[in-house]
Amino acid sequence: MNKAYQSLERHFARLSSLSDALGILCWDKEVMMPHGTADRRADNLAILEGLRHEILTAPEMADLLAEADAGEDPWQRANLAEMRRVHTHATALPGDLVEACTQATTRSEMAWREARQNSDFAGFLPHLTEVLNLTRQVGEAKGAALGLSPYDALLDSFDPGTRQTDIDPIFARLRTELPGLIAAVLEKQASLPASIPLEGPFPIARQEALGRRLMQQLGFDMTRGRLDVSAHPFCGGATHDVRLTTRYEEEDFIPAMMGVLHETGHAMYEQGLPQNWLSQPVGQAAGMTVHESQSLMVEMQVCRSRAFVEWVAPLLRQTFEVAETTPAWQPDNLHRLLTHVQPGLIRVDADEVTYPAHILIRYDLEKAMIKGDLALRDLPAAFNDGIHSLLGLSVPDDRRGCLQDIHWPEGLFGYFPCYALGALASAQLRTAAYQQDASLAPAIAQGNFAPLMQWLRTNVHSRASSASMPEIIRAATGAPLSADAYLAHVRRRYLDHAPDA
Amino acid sequence: MNKAYQSLERHFARLSSLSDALGILCWDKEVMMPHGTADRRADNLAILEGLRHEILTAPEMADLLAEADAGEDPWQRANLAEMRRVHTHATALPGDLVEACTQATTRSEMAWREARQNSDFAGFLPHLTEVLNLTRQVGEAKGAALGLSPYDALLDSFDPGTRQTDIDPIFARLRTELPGLIAAVLEKQASLPASIPLEGPFPIARQEALGRRLMQQLGFDMTRGRLDVSAHPFCGGATHDVRLTTRYEEEDFIPAMMGVLHETGHAMYEQGLPQNWLSQPVGQAAGMTVHESQSLMVEMQVCRSRAFVEWVAPLLRQTFEVAETTPAWQPDNLHRLLTHVQPGLIRVDADEVTYPAHILIRYDLEKAMIKGDLALRDLPAAFNDGIHSLLGLSVPDDRRGCLQDIHWPEGLFGYFPCYALGALASAQLRTAAYQQDASLAPAIAQGNFAPLMQWLRTNVHSRASSASMPEIIRAATGAPLSADAYLAHVRRRYLDHAPDA
Known part of the structure; x- marks a missing residue:
C-alpha cells in the first residue's frame, strides 16, 4: 500500500x-x-x-x-x-440535484402523510411526479458514473453488487409459485383447529425484561448497545454502540417481542462486523439484503420455529405468571399464533408467506416508473391489479394501496426488492447452516444461539463489505441466491409441519 | 454589514x-x-x-x-x-501545543484519579508539572495574541472580559471579612435549637416527580429540554435542547432536589438566550461567572430563602406523604436544614457561607503557579495553610486537600474564581432585582417565579454575549461587581434571620 x-x-x-x-x-x-x-x-x-x-x-x-x-x-x-x-x-450527482432532491422529498413526505390519511392520490400526484423525475435523474447520473442502468445504479445505493438481472429470474419464480403456495397453506391452516388467543394485559415492564432476556440469549453485548422505545422500531446508533428500539402494547406482547428479536438480528450483524475495520468502508455491513437476512434469520427462520417455541414457552409463562398447563400457552398453540398466515393489504403486517407478494408488485411498478413505462396517474390501478392477482384481495382505497409506504414519497426506489431478497437469503443461509453443522438445530431447541451465531459470524458478519451480497451468499451456502430454500422452508413449516420448522 | x-x-x-x-x-x-x-x-x-x-x-x-x-x-x-x-x-496556539495539552491532560487525569484515592501527591507531581508547564505556555501564547497577561488570557477562556485586576480587590475584601463572618454565623447557629433530621426513605420516583414539578414551577420549557440521571449532575445538551441531570439517593432527597434547582438555574439561562442569535457567537452565554450566578440565584438566593421554604414545605410533605404537623417538616426546621453552615474540607460539599474560602485559596495558588512563584512540591503545604487560615481546619491528607479537585489535573487554571464571582453576582443581581421590582419577593412566597425570571430574561439572559460579564452586572445592578451584596445577604440570612432571607 x-x-x-x-x-x-x-x-x-x-x-x-x-x-x-x-x-x-x-x-x-x-x-x-x-x-x-x-x-x-x-x-x-x-x-x-x-x-x-x-x-x-x-x-x-x-x-x-x-x-x-x-x-x-x-x-x-x-x-x-x-x-x-x-x-x-x-x-455522481451535481450539487443542485442533491439539493433539489432534499427539498422535494421533504415536501413530498409531508404531503404524503396527509394524502395517505385522506386516501388522496390525486392530491399527492404532483409531489410524486416531482420526486420520480428527480430520482430518474439521480439514476441516470449515477448510472453514467458507475456504468450501470439507472435502476441498477439506484439498487447499488442500497445493495452494492445486486443487479436487476439477478433479481428478475428469482422474482419470476416467486411470481409463478407463490399464489398456489399461499392457497395450499391457507387450505392446510383451515383444516386445523383454530389457535387460542392469549389473554392480557401484559405489563410493559415484564415485556421489556423479556426482550432483554432474549437479547442476552442471542448474545447481544449490552456493553456496546442499548434497548429503548420509539414509535417505529429500528436498529441504529454507531459502530461500537448499536441501539435498537421496540414499542409496547399492553394487550399483546408478541409484536414487541418479535420486534426485539428482529432488531437484535440486525444488531448482531453490526456487533459481529470486524472490529479492526469498523471505521473503514470495507468494515460496514454489505447492504440492505444481507442486513435484512440477519433480522429475518432471527425473527422468522429461528424464533418462529417449532424448536425455539418449545424452548421459549416456559419462559413466556414464567414472565407473565401463567399456570404451566394453560392450553393457550402450550408450544403447539404458541407456534400456531406465531405462524398464522393471512393475506392482507398492508405490507408491514404481512406474514412470511405472503410478504414477498407485496414486494413483487412494488418491484415491477418501480422498475416501470424509473424506465418511464408507467404513467403515475395509472399507478393506483396497477398497484391494485397486482394485489388482486397475487393475493386475491380488492384494495378499497389508496391509503391501503399504493399510498401505504413512505419509500416512494421519500425517493427510495430500488429499496423494496431487498426486503424479499433478504427473506430468501435468510432461508438459504439458515438451511446451509443447519446442513453444515448438525449441532445448530439441537442447540436452538435448548435456547442456545451461540453455535448459530458463530456460524453467522464466520460466514456473514466478519466478511462485512469485503465481498458483495451475491458473493457472500454463494460462499456461505455453495449456491447463488435463489428462491429454492425459501420455498422449501415455507412447505416444510406450513404444509409438512416438520417438527423443527 | x-x-x-x-x-x-x-x-x-x-x-x-x-x-x-x-x-x-x-x-x-x-x-x-x-x-x-x-x-x-x-x-x-x-x-x-x-x-x-x-x-x-x-x-x-x-x-x-x-x-x-x-x-x-x-x-x-x-x-x-x-x-x-x-x-x-x-x-493563538500552535497545533503541537494543543496536541501536547490533550495528551498530557488525558494522562494526568487518569493519574490523578489514582493519586487522589491514595493521597499520593508525590506520584502525581510529574503529571501536574507537565500540565502546568503546558498551561503556562498556553497562557503566554494566548496572552501574546490577546494583549493580556498569561493568567488573564486563561481567565478570558472561561469568562470573557474578566481580569485579575477586577478580581483581586473583591477577593481581598472577602479574605478580610470571611473568617469573622463565618465565626459569627457559627456562634449564632450554635445558640439555636439543633435541626431535626428528615426520616426517609424517599422513593426515587417521587423525588423525580418533585424535581419535574419544581422545574415546571421555575418555567423550564420541557418541549426544549430534558431531565435525566448521571453520576455527576450537569446542564448540557444543545442550544434548542437544554438537558440537565441529577442523581438520587433514597436516604436523602435534598441533594437531588437542590441539584435539580441548581441545574435548572443554568438551564433557564440557556433557554432564555435570544432565539435569533442562538447559532452565532454573540448568542451564547456570557461566560462561567454569569452562568454560575444563574444557578446560584435559583439554588442559593431563592430556593434556600425563608419565603420559598414556606411555599415548598406543603409540597414536600405531600410528595413524601408526611403528616401536615410533623415537626421536622415545618418551614422553620426545613429552612434550618437548607441553611446549615459547617466549615469542611471538601469544596463541592460547602455551604454558601464557607464556599468562597475554598476559592480564595485556589485563586492565590493558581496565580502563583502560573506566574512561577510557587514550586509545585510546596503546593500541599501551601494549600493546607490556606485552609487552616481561612477555615481553621487541619487537612489530614492530600486526598482531602490539594488533590480533591479535577480542575488543575485537567489543565483548568483561571476557572475556579468564576465559582465565587458567580456567588457574588447572584447576590448582587437578586438584591437589585428585589429592589427594582417590589413584586418579585411576594411572588416567590407564592411559588411564582415568573416575575423574577422575567427580570433575569430582560437584564441577563437576553443579553447573551452582547456585553461582557462586568458590563452585564453593572447595567443590571447599577454597580460594578463587588462582595457587598453577598456579605449583606449572608448577614441577613444567617445573623439577622430576616424573614425573607
Whole structure:
C-alpha cells in the first residue's frame, strides 16, 4: 500500500466518526429528543451530512483515490474498492440535484402523510411526479458514473453488487409459485383447529425484561448497545454502540417481542462486523439484503420455529405468571399464533408467506416508473391489479394501496426488492447452516444461539463489505441466491409441519 | 454589514451545529452510552472537535474576519467582536501545543484519579508539572495574541472580559471579612435549637416527580429540554435542547432536589438566550461567572430563602406523604436544614457561607503557579495553610486537600474564581432585582417565579454575549461587581434571620 492509501484511511476514519455522530443523533431524535427542537435538529443533521459530503467530495479525495495503491492485502484492496464506490456515488450527482432532491422529498413526505390519511392520490400526484423525475435523474447520473442502468445504479445505493438481472429470474419464480403456495397453506391452516388467543394485559415492564432476556440469549453485548422505545422500531446508533428500539402494547406482547428479536438480528450483524475495520468502508455491513437476512434469520427462520417455541414457552409463562398447563400457552398453540398466515393489504403486517407478494408488485411498478413505462396517474390501478392477482384481495382505497409506504414519497426506489431478497437469503443461509453443522438445530431447541451465531459470524458478519451480497451468499451456502430454500422452508413449516420448522 | 460578515455568519452557524452535535454526544456519554464504547466515543468527540477547530482556523476564516464589516447594528458588531475573540483564542496556539495539552491532560487525569484515592501527591507531581508547564505556555501564547497577561488570557477562556485586576480587590475584601463572618454565623447557629433530621426513605420516583414539578414551577420549557440521571449532575445538551441531570439517593432527597434547582438555574439561562442569535457567537452565554450566578440565584438566593421554604414545605410533605404537623417538616426546621453552615474540607460539599474560602485559596495558588512563584512540591503545604487560615481546619491528607479537585489535573487554571464571582453576582443581581421590582419577593412566597425570571430574561439572559460579564452586572445592578451584596445577604440570612432571607 502507498501513502495515498494510508491518507485515505485517515480521511475515511474521520468520515466514520461523522457517521457515528449522525447515528447517535438520529437515534436521539427518535428516542430522546424533546419535540420542540425538531426543526433545529433537522438543520443540525443536514449540516453534518453536508460536512460529510464536503469531505468526501473534496478535490484532494479524488486525487488520493486516483493515486492510491492498496497493495496485496485483500481487505485493503476491498477497502479501496469500497472507497471508490462510495466516492463515485457521492460525486455522481451535481450539487443542485442533491439539493433539489432534499427539498422535494421533504415536501413530498409531508404531503404524503396527509394524502395517505385522506386516501388522496390525486392530491399527492404532483409531489410524486416531482420526486420520480428527480430520482430518474439521480439514476441516470449515477448510472453514467458507475456504468450501470439507472435502476441498477439506484439498487447499488442500497445493495452494492445486486443487479436487476439477478433479481428478475428469482422474482419470476416467486411470481409463478407463490399464489398456489399461499392457497395450499391457507387450505392446510383451515383444516386445523383454530389457535387460542392469549389473554392480557401484559405489563410493559415484564415485556421489556423479556426482550432483554432474549437479547442476552442471542448474545447481544449490552456493553456496546442499548434497548429503548420509539414509535417505529429500528436498529441504529454507531459502530461500537448499536441501539435498537421496540414499542409496547399492553394487550399483546408478541409484536414487541418479535420486534426485539428482529432488531437484535440486525444488531448482531453490526456487533459481529470486524472490529479492526469498523471505521473503514470495507468494515460496514454489505447492504440492505444481507442486513435484512440477519433480522429475518432471527425473527422468522429461528424464533418462529417449532424448536425455539418449545424452548421459549416456559419462559413466556414464567414472565407473565401463567399456570404451566394453560392450553393457550402450550408450544403447539404458541407456534400456531406465531405462524398464522393471512393475506392482507398492508405490507408491514404481512406474514412470511405472503410478504414477498407485496414486494413483487412494488418491484415491477418501480422498475416501470424509473424506465418511464408507467404513467403515475395509472399507478393506483396497477398497484391494485397486482394485489388482486397475487393475493386475491380488492384494495378499497389508496391509503391501503399504493399510498401505504413512505419509500416512494421519500425517493427510495430500488429499496423494496431487498426486503424479499433478504427473506430468501435468510432461508438459504439458515438451511446451509443447519446442513453444515448438525449441532445448530439441537442447540436452538435448548435456547442456545451461540453455535448459530458463530456460524453467522464466520460466514456473514466478519466478511462485512469485503465481498458483495451475491458473493457472500454463494460462499456461505455453495449456491447463488435463489428462491429454492425459501420455498422449501415455507412447505416444510406450513404444509409438512416438520417438527423443527 | 458587508458580504464577508454575512459569510462569517454562515460559517459560524455551521460551527454551532457541530457544537450542538458535540453537546448532545457529551450528554449521551454521561447519561446513555454503554460503557464498552467509551474509547470510540472519545475518538469521535476528538475528531469532531478537530473538525470544528479546522473550520475555525481555516485561512479563509482569517481573511473573512479581516475583511468583515458588521455595519451599525450593535448585535452584529458584538457578534463580529465575539467571532474575533473566539478565533484569536483558537489560532493563538500552535497545533503541537494543543496536541501536547490533550495528551498530557488525558494522562494526568487518569493519574490523578489514582493519586487522589491514595493521597499520593508525590506520584502525581510529574503529571501536574507537565500540565502546568503546558498551561503556562498556553497562557503566554494566548496572552501574546490577546494583549493580556498569561493568567488573564486563561481567565478570558472561561469568562470573557474578566481580569485579575477586577478580581483581586473583591477577593481581598472577602479574605478580610470571611473568617469573622463565618465565626459569627457559627456562634449564632450554635445558640439555636439543633435541626431535626428528615426520616426517609424517599422513593426515587417521587423525588423525580418533585424535581419535574419544581422545574415546571421555575418555567423550564420541557418541549426544549430534558431531565435525566448521571453520576455527576450537569446542564448540557444543545442550544434548542437544554438537558440537565441529577442523581438520587433514597436516604436523602435534598441533594437531588437542590441539584435539580441548581441545574435548572443554568438551564433557564440557556433557554432564555435570544432565539435569533442562538447559532452565532454573540448568542451564547456570557461566560462561567454569569452562568454560575444563574444557578446560584435559583439554588442559593431563592430556593434556600425563608419565603420559598414556606411555599415548598406543603409540597414536600405531600410528595413524601408526611403528616401536615410533623415537626421536622415545618418551614422553620426545613429552612434550618437548607441553611446549615459547617466549615469542611471538601469544596463541592460547602455551604454558601464557607464556599468562597475554598476559592480564595485556589485563586492565590493558581496565580502563583502560573506566574512561577510557587514550586509545585510546596503546593500541599501551601494549600493546607490556606485552609487552616481561612477555615481553621487541619487537612489530614492530600486526598482531602490539594488533590480533591479535577480542575488543575485537567489543565483548568483561571476557572475556579468564576465559582465565587458567580456567588457574588447572584447576590448582587437578586438584591437589585428585589429592589427594582417590589413584586418579585411576594411572588416567590407564592411559588411564582415568573416575575423574577422575567427580570433575569430582560437584564441577563437576553443579553447573551452582547456585553461582557462586568458590563452585564453593572447595567443590571447599577454597580460594578463587588462582595457587598453577598456579605449583606449572608448577614441577613444567617445573623439577622430576616424573614425573607
